Amino acid sequence: MKKEILTAAALSAGLLASTAAPSYAEEKTEFKLAWSIYVGWMPWGYLEDSGIMDKWADKYGITVDIVQINDYVESINQYTAGAFDGVSATNMDTLSIPSGGGVDTTALIIGDYSNGNDAVILKGDGSIADLAGKPVNLVELSVSHYLLARGLDSVGLSEADLDSVINTSDADMIAAFTTKDVQAVVTWNPLVSEILASNPDASNVFDSSKIPGEILDLMVVNTETLADNPKFGKAVAGAWYEVMSLMAAGDEAALTAMAEASGTDLEGYKAQLMATEMFYEPADAVAQAMSAQLPVTMTEVAKFLFDKGILGEGAPSPDFVGVAYPDGTVTGDKNNIKFRFDPTYMQLAADGAL
Template identity: 30%
Template sequence: MRLPSLLRKSVFAGICAALSCTSVSAASLKVGYSDWPGWVAWQIAIDKGWLKEAKVDADFQWFDYGASLDAFAAHKLDAVMATNGDALMMGANGHKGEMILATDYSDGNDMVVAQPGITSMQELKGKSIAVEEGLVDHLLLLKALEQSGMSEKDVKLVNTKTNEMPQVLASGEVAAVVAWQPNSGQALRAVPGSRPVFTSHQVPGLIYDTIVVDPQSVHDNREQWQRLVGVWDRVVTYIQDPKTQPDALRIMSHLAGVTPVAYKHFLNGTHLLTLSDNKAVFVKKEGLSSLYGSTEVANTFNLQQGVYKKSQNVDSYINPSFTASVK
């Protein structure tokens, strides 16, 4: 679904040299979104006409995740749906945005999937683990090892593309793979008896999914962004209400190209955040319960992995004023 990419850093650094990069700030908000439940959820507001009711003139544009980051980097979008770690990556490489809303955090969709017979992280000591190095699930693996009393030195990393994880696990060449849905689910199906031995459910708040807005658009279109944020609770309620959830799943699964049953499984691994939740998440403090604390963790990881060389001022990427203004 998401593809936070270390390999994209050179693309971001040079993309504006190849394209005419001027601010896209305009009355119609151009928003890039992609296949992650907390972002696909906006299709409900689009289909139900709730954005228009709120007088939000927004053009939501569907992308593969990496392509949406490229479009934002090239100033072709007012906003993009991105992980908090990727917000830092984009800023470090030329286009800094402001996170104005956290739609959710990963709550099980990202996982370490082990071969049959392996039931814990400790049993992976000395064994090979496939992970796409420098990406968000590499960070998940480091946290899994840390919580199990180990470090990266206790395992053998095999750098592997995330979309290849099901085949790699099935080959038997590694003891485990690290991936997010749908790749993690495909790996589980590819190897009967395989199981998750660690998931993002065990580190809530490690991976926040957000709306990142161009600062010029924040300035020029503040009222529209405020109204868009105000629609979010209506979306979350529609998804969580048992009476309306079937219709919500129908809308979301249709956009993602899977069945409602499959999409409900993805949704179960995503912790949607209400506006009340956001008010708490946007309080500055250490730890993963705060967007600030979580993003500091992502900043440290990005530096260690060479995603960028200069530490980022996390506070400057987070704009709590929109969620704070919602009554």
Template identity: 30%
Template sequence: MGTLAGCFWMAENRLRAAGVKRVVGKRDKRLIAGAIAGVEKRFLHIQVGFAKIVSCRLFVHLCSSNIAAIMGFDIPMKTTLLTVGLALFMSLCAHAQEKLSVGWSIYPGWQDNALMGLKLEPGKPSFLERRTKEAGAQVEIHKFKEYTASIDALVAGKLDAVTLTLSDAMGIPLDSGVPVTCILINDYSNGNDAIAAPKGSKFEDLKGKSILCEQYSVSQYLIWRALQIKGQKSDFVTFRNTPGDECSKVFLTAVNTASPVTVATWNPHILRIMASGKAELLFTSKEIPGEIVDMVVVRTDRIKGRENAIAAYVKAHYDVMKYLTDPATKERAIRAMASTSELTPADAPLFSEMLAATHFYYTPEDTIKFMESPELKAQHDRIRTFLKEVGAFKGANPDSYQVTFDTSFIKQVK
């Protein structure tokens, strides 16, 4: 039985509870269920708004003659139809309301996902609540402790959208046969990623040595780019696959031994390493601005039918950006971001340094300019070349991999 039919029986049960003596029998219920199901199929596609109201009235009109003959309620038919019509209208509205699920993991550029759901001002709704109410849509924000797990959830169809880097968009969803569309670029790393070696080291000292980094990650991309810029071949160093959040622990354990190591990782791990006073930064993402890109993608097959929800999410993002840049609320915004980042008390002061090493696209205009730029297209192709060279792709035709960039939702922000 469909949504409308279920809502009809809910109305009938309420009438029974109100003391109406004659209610619909089992045989009659089957007849009404069939009548409703037939009409239901013709109206589920109608959007929320005036057309929905008209469709509901038409639905009642189409069903009323059969309902009148079958129901036999001991109340006026006008009241019966009004009750049924209201129940059906509510059902239609609930059924057609768009719903978007977004997954995110902790990173300065993605903390907006936490803030947009908070009531930052007393007596006022959250940014996301206000925007979804305007759009007549729902947006569910899901926080993941593990970055890769959020991307896997997108690939498995458990999420509609997720926060990730450009390289991982190509290396995981696309390589798994799941086309994705970028609806928003949050930022690029402007020092949050780095290669750290023992104090006093120089880049040329790395020849023939191993660098610890997470395989196929932006850390390996950083090394790949560093070798290009320094004029070195790929065999100048070797890689030892190590989870990014383990690199700082290994570095700090080995730095005082006869076998110190060099690592490539991201913040806050780099900041922890540098705080020891025993490390040297040999190369950082500040030297390749606009290349390590953080963004939000939607499964391309989940965009249709969720346009209003996506637009509401994007608008809520820029509400957070405005809150973050307004001198009157900036410090409050930073404190809120830090409180949702799950940093240890010892690392909490590092959050402001992480923000400083993140180049945000604060306005719709700046984001659109970058998303539609030839520089981003060139970076997209460079990332694909990198992933091919290091053997990250498992698909048959990686040359065809293309992340779609869609600025239409950002252009709706006013």
């Protein structure tokens, strides 16, 4: 029943986006980005708090407000409905919610890929195979659900072998794990680190290091907004890579601020970064966008979403949404391109042209 309710909500969000979202085809000077707590997205909060975003926005004669939303899925829903010009999201959730809902969306920044930050956590000793017959709590139909499916598949199991999947907000995950009825959760950092640190009987039985490059962490923006406002793309990319240079240099003031904002200390945040393949250099992010593996990954993600019934209302096949890549190739429907990997602004940063 919970699955049916959430699926209906996702479809409603898509309908809202396609019928109620405002027209973006215009030049403007005020922009809003949404983000939520996650190790690879903490720089967005630092951009706002440090004034670095304001500095770059002033350079281009615009304003860019960066707003933290406590509920990750809600932040994407708000972007999809037109309340924000961009949002921090994974490749999978971008495909399923805004793109699947008809909002043409571009990956402006590829920030990192999860390399252990997303994990399946079991109470007690065991392995991923020991989930058979047990309930699992997660943010249903999110990257956590995808990770669970990939983990189960690695040992010849499927979701049908579980007792149940229980939809649980990321805001409630830590408290849920301490309750007697919860036996396993799937979530992301900093929640993973907190659960493992505060529960001696918790075991990481499968994580995203087993599927490198499949869970990409992005800043995605409305395609028409970006096309009509290149200064927006330049300002955001310039600000982002200024912070990336600070992080790469080990700037303790910046890293400590991000750590505290995420509810941990400097060492705790550094530990989370160890499980994150950050693209500190823009050229590395461009290479990821142009990777031959990316279309393969997105095809697999589309299949997962279609199987779960959340690739857009009435999607007839996994190819329902077209995804465009830098070399001009498209996976999915070429007549319904709603997700684009465009390295233009990352390349400008790499060239020192911002």
